[in-house]
Amino acid sequence: MKSKRCAQVSQNCVACGCCVKVCPMQAISIWHGVAAQVNLEQCVGCGKCEKECPAGAIVLMERENAQ
């Protein structure tokens, strides 16, 4: 069953890749060195990336509101 929440990346992302390293589902990748990208299919909404992000660029949101 899919989690209710999932990670969303904002414009503040500096593409440092810290979130990639902590994601237990390997759901994040860095898109062309520009920003992080979350694979919503893989994300389980654990929030580890949100805690790690130095730029405060990740928020957990309700899956139905996620783009």
Place this chain on the structure above:
Amino acid sequence: MKQKKHWYDFLWIVTPIYLGLGFFNIMFAWLGMIFFSVPLVIAIFGGGKLYCNRYCDRGQFLSLLGTKLKLSRNRPTPRWMVSPIFRYGFLIFFFAMFFQMLFTTYLVGAGAQSLKEFVTLFWTFRLPWHWAYHGTALPTWMAQFAFGFYSLMLTSTLIGILVMLIFKPRSWCVFCPMGTMTQLISKIKVGKMKKNETQARYSCECSCNKTP
């Protein structure tokens, strides 16, 4: 799921080795040019921020101190520090300092100034570093560059450690000039890529109405 360790996960060791070597012989500071050129070359050739994401010793070193050794307070990085104004402002400031350092090197090389045998911390405080320079057969401008470059590397590492202690382990990466520059290069490259794609879509000259 624990991720497998690779050889590049141990590159953090380069930071203390580099700073340590400069302590004994300032000419080792020249090795730092690798940290300047490799990320840019990777980004220019389309590798994005692979250097930050995989190979950066400083990023790993800060993670080690902040996360593994739990030295970071782990508080959110202030919003102003994340703002583009601060990030690009710091990049410009850093460049200005870098070019000032190059100018001093030029003056020493041209004989207009004598060699300044000290390391400057935070662009202000002079650390006498005489014993790191024993005089070499190399030209004095090379030594001057080494002192200037080492000052820059040491200062930026200390700023990184300071923000690591106060905020998140990798808060430095938010405004690190190399990180900002490589992201900027990547953004420009993606912009160009999109432009080329759009142009290709409209350049099909036959009347088939298909996108090439």
